[in-house]
Amino acid sequence: MNRRELLKVIAAAxxxxxxxxxxxxxxxxxxxxxxxxxxxxxxxxxxxxxxGILPRTDGSPGATDxxxxxxxxxxxxxxxPQESAVAFRRGLAPLLDTDLGDVVPLLTRxxxxxxxxxxxxxxEEKAFYRTLKExxxxxxxxxxxxxxxxxxxxxxxxxxxxxxxxxxxxKAWS
Amino acid sequence: MIVLTSKxxxxxxxxxxxxxxxxxxxxxxxxxxxxxxxLERGRDVRHRLDYETEHDKPWELEGRGRVAPDVIADYPVxxxxxxxxxxxxxxxxxxxxxxxxxxxxxxxxxxxIVGGRSVLWGRQSYRMSPMDFTANLEDGxxxxxxxxxxxxxxxxxxxxxxxxxxxxxxxxxQLPDGQxxxxxxxxALEKLAKQRIEAAFxxxxxxxxxxxxxxxxxxxxxxxxxxxxxxxxCSTSSYYSTQSVALPxxxxxxxxxxVPDALIESVLYDKGRNRVTGVRVIDTKSREVxxxxxxxxxxxxxTLGTARILLHSKSxxxxxxxxxxxxxxxxxxxxxxxxxxxxxIVEGLEDRYYRGNRPCGTYxxxxxxxGPETKHPDFVRGYGVQGGAxxxxxxxxxxxxxxxxxxxxxxxxxGPWRFMLQAYGEMLPNEENRCVxxxxxxxxxxxxxxxxxxxxGPNELAMRKDMVASALEMLEAVGAKGVQPFDLxxxxxxxxxxxxxxxxxxxxxxxxxxxxxxxxHDVPNLFVPDASCMTSAACQNPSLTYMALTSRATHYAAExxxxxEL
Numbered sequence: 001m002n003r004r005e006l007l008k009v010i011a012a013a014x015x016x017x018x019x020x021x022x023x024x025x026x027x028x029x030x031x032x033x034x035x036x037x038x039x040x041x042x043x044x045x046x047x048x049x050x051x052g053i054l055p056r057t058d059g060s061p062g063a064t065d066x067x068x069x070x071x072x073x074x075x076x077x078x079x080x081p082q083e084s085a086v087a088f089r090r091g092l093a094p095l096l097d098t099d100l101g102d103v104v105p106l107l108t109r110x111x112x113x114x115x116x117x118x119x120x121x122x123x124e125e126k127a128f129y130r131t132l133k134e135x136x137x138x139x140x141x142x143x144x145x146x147x148x149x150x151x152x153x154x155x156x157x158x159x160x161x162x163x164x165x166x167x168x169x170x171k172a173w174s
Numbered sequence: 175m176i177v178l179t180s181k182x183x184x185x186x187x188x189x190x191x192x193x194x195x196x197x198x199x200x201x202x203x204x205x206x207x208x209x210x211x212x213l214e215r216g217r218d219v220r221h222r223l224d225y226e227t228e229h230d231k232p233w234e235l236e237g238r239g240r241v242a243p244d245v246i247a248d249y250p251v252x253x254x255x256x257x258x259x260x261x262x263x264x265x266x267x268x269x270x271x272x273x274x275x276x277x278x279x280x281x282x283x284x285x286x287i288v289g290g291r292s293v294l295w296g297r298q299s300y301r302m303s304p305m306d307f308t309a310n311l312e313d314g315x316x317x318x319x320x321x322x323x324x325x326x327x328x329x330x331x332x333x334x335x336x337x338x339x340x341x342x343x344x345x346x347x348q349l350p351d352g353q354x355x356x357x358x359x360x361x362a363l364e365k366l367a368k369q370r371i372e373a374a375f376x377x378x379x380x381x382x383x384x385x386x387x388x389x390x391x392x393x394x395x396x397x398x399x400x401x402x403x404x405x406x407x408c409s410t411s412s413y414y415s416t417q418s419v420a421l422p423x424x425x426x427x428x429x430x431x432x433v434p435d436a437l438i439e440s441v442l443y444d445k446g447r448n449r450v451t452g453v454r455v456i457d458t459k460s461r462e463v464x465x466x467x468x469x470x471x472x473x474x475x476x477t478l479g480t481a482r483i484l485l486h487s488k489s490x491x492x493x494x495x496x497x498x499x500x501x502x503x504x505x506x507x508x509x510x511x512x513x514x515x516x517x518x519i520v521e522g523l524e525d526r527y528y529r530g531n532r533p534c535g536t537y538x539x540x541x542x543x544x545g546p547e548t549k550h551p552d553f554v555r556g557y558g559v560q561g562g563a564x565x566x567x568x569x570x571x572x573x574x575x576x577x578x579x580x581x582x583x584x585x586x587x588x589g590p591w592r593f594m595l596q597a598y599g600e601m602l603p604n605e606e607n608r609c610v611x612x613x614x615x616x617x618x619x620x621x622x623x624x625x626x627x628x629x630x631g632p633n634e635l636a637m638r639k640d641m642v643a644s645a646l647e648m649l650e651a652v653g654a655k656g657v658q659p660f661d662l663x664x665x666x667x668x669x670x671x672x673x674x675x676x677x678x679x680x681x682x683x684x685x686x687x688x689x690x691x692x693x694x695h696d697v698p699n700l701f702v703p704d705a706s707c708m709t710s711a712a713c714q715n716p717s718l719t720y721m722a723l724t725s726r727a728t729h730y731a732a733e734x735x736x737x738x739e740l
Binding site: 115 | 231232233236237238239240242243256358360361362365397398399400401402525526527528529530531532565567568569571572573575576577578579581582585587588589658660662
């Protein structure tokens with residue numbers, strides 16, 4: 001767990017309840033500066049990779065349905081720390097010629113190198129993929145589709161039930 | 175400074191600030207029949223009408239809660255608090271308008287609204303104990319409190335009954351029970367953790383937090399609906415805030431005048447009578463300057479806000495600041511040092527979950543230095559351990575291996591149980607931890623900024639080691655895996671939002687600013703019942719104590735006024 005993750009968990013504990021959607025957004029003390037929007041080609045690649053990470057299934061819509069690429073464009077362009085945004089585009093650059101028809105081999109390689117014991121990725125690629133994954137997951141699960149279809153919406157609000165029995169098909173609260 | 179308007183009306187009382195203690199003071203004073211003028215630096219926030227993000231969905235905000243960079247540039251200090259986000263940033267002062275000078279890193283969380291911190295507080299409500307009021311006397315740090323637990327007990331009762339505090343009675347000397355609504359319930363892992371921790375450590379008790387959030391309907395207010403983000407404001411009045419309880423009660427009396435956008439330039443002082451006579455105010459919108467008069471002045475501007483006002487209220491009699499003949503104003507800044515503990519994953523209980531966002535966690539009351547048998551060799555005083563268990567949510571996927579249909583599917587399910595413990599420790603009072611007026615930096619209205627110099631000492635550092643060790647051993651007892659200790663020493667003092675002590679109470683006017691009724695030793699009709707008055711910090715979340723002291727101070731002041739003593 002990195003420092004940012006840890007701060008998020010602590011934040012959740014401080015005020016008691018912080019809804020999961022808010023946790024995705026906790027910031028560090030960093031200065032940011034607009035990096036402009038992604039090019040059409042960058043956007044296409046990001047869209048395809050995001051859909052590969054969270055694809056449409058019988059159970060729920062996918063990253064494309066949830067507008068994740070547009071969210072990532074917004075965050076990289078205007079919200080990320082400057083060095084993270086620059087690193088994101090630097091790591092993305094060599095991937096722009098990927099066959100977007102089948103991103104599984106690329107995701108397999110990047111995921112193993114970034115989160116497993118794979119070795120076949122540059123530091124730039126790993127920095128890109130780390131951010132891509134973080135934003136894809138956040139963008140999807142904080143979208144309307146993610147909150148209301150992939151997850152279970154806490155509605156209506158009501159009494160707290162401290163101990164509820166569930167089974168393997170129970171969805172998490174949004 | 176050109177005073178444009180000098181009001182002719184004389185109020186019975188002026189209350190400066192409308193937060194945790196100002197809100198409570200204006201309620202108490204108006205209910206006591208005093209014509210009260212409440213002045214608030216920040217803008218007005220109306221109950222319900224102005225909770226503009228209350229139940230907003232994340233997708234309704236462009237950054238999904240992240241604050242845009244051009245905005246965040248105005249809030250470099252405020253953004254350090256966990257409460258600050260796009261959902262709440264409209265509550266905060268811009269650091270560019272109200273700057274501070276950090277000689278040592280310090281986070282001054284500055285809400286800038288009617289209601290102040292009462293709108294965004296963490297709501298945990300604990301009494302200080304008899305041993306907390308004698309701690310300074312016994313180990314020699316700071317000065318002796320001029321009152322004892324027994325003096326404050328009826329006022330704790332009063333505040334708890336009125337605001338509604340949910341919690342369990344535990345019968346522990348170090349954390350006295352109070353007037354509680356029914357406790358909120360622990361979830362499955364918390365119940366298990368309680369059993370295991372108490373079995374492994376007979377000197378420790380794990381309980382549900384005591385919180386000023388309603389577990390049942392109370393005095394016309396609705397029980398909590400467990401939506402989660404309390405700090406955005408609560409239309410059902412389910413937690414205590416100035417808006418939900420104090421203002422409605424005060425307005426009912428017909429005795430309240432509330433003026434927002436009113437920044438205090440100084441407190442006015444009449445040397446001949448040795449009385450404060452009112453305050454001079456800058457309208458933050460028009461920049462017009464107005465003087466208001468009153469028989470009593472209550473400073474409730476938060477410990478740093480109040481210190482700034484006192485230090486800036488200079489006169490021939492008080493050349494270093496009003497009521498500062500002791501030279502203690504601005505000194506002894508203390509807080510609760512935190513962001514230290516451990517967390518881990520607990521396997522099992524896959525078929526257990528919960529419904530709703532409970533607005534509190536769990537609490538393990540202090541267990542060090544309660545007596546000879548719990549004396550720790552390396553430090554004095556103690557700490558409480560906050561915490562709680564929850565099932566990890568989708569965000570675990572942000573840093574986990576995997577992709578594709580199965581990965582997505584797994585993130586739509588409740589994740590593993592995580593249990594976390596975070597200690598809050600008492601910081602000793604120390605005269606060298608202080609704030610002064612800066613010679614150069616000013617706020618947007620030309621008043622000097624505070625220069626802050628607050629550092630943790632050896633007792634805090636030794637305590638932090640024990641905090642980590644005890645959190646670790648308790649997580650092990652619970653059976654957690656992959657336990658991760660943490661001691662985030664880089665998080666500056668002030669960040670937990672519990673700073674206090676700049677105008678301490680004491681028995682001797684030479685070494686303290688206030689007496690046992692939060693009344694200035696120097697100027698009898700000046701009262702400071704906010705966090706400034708605290709002689710020591712104890713380790714409990716402090717707001718309940720501030721409010722009890724405020725009740726006591728307001729009742730005393732009204733009595734003295736009636737008798738013609740002030």
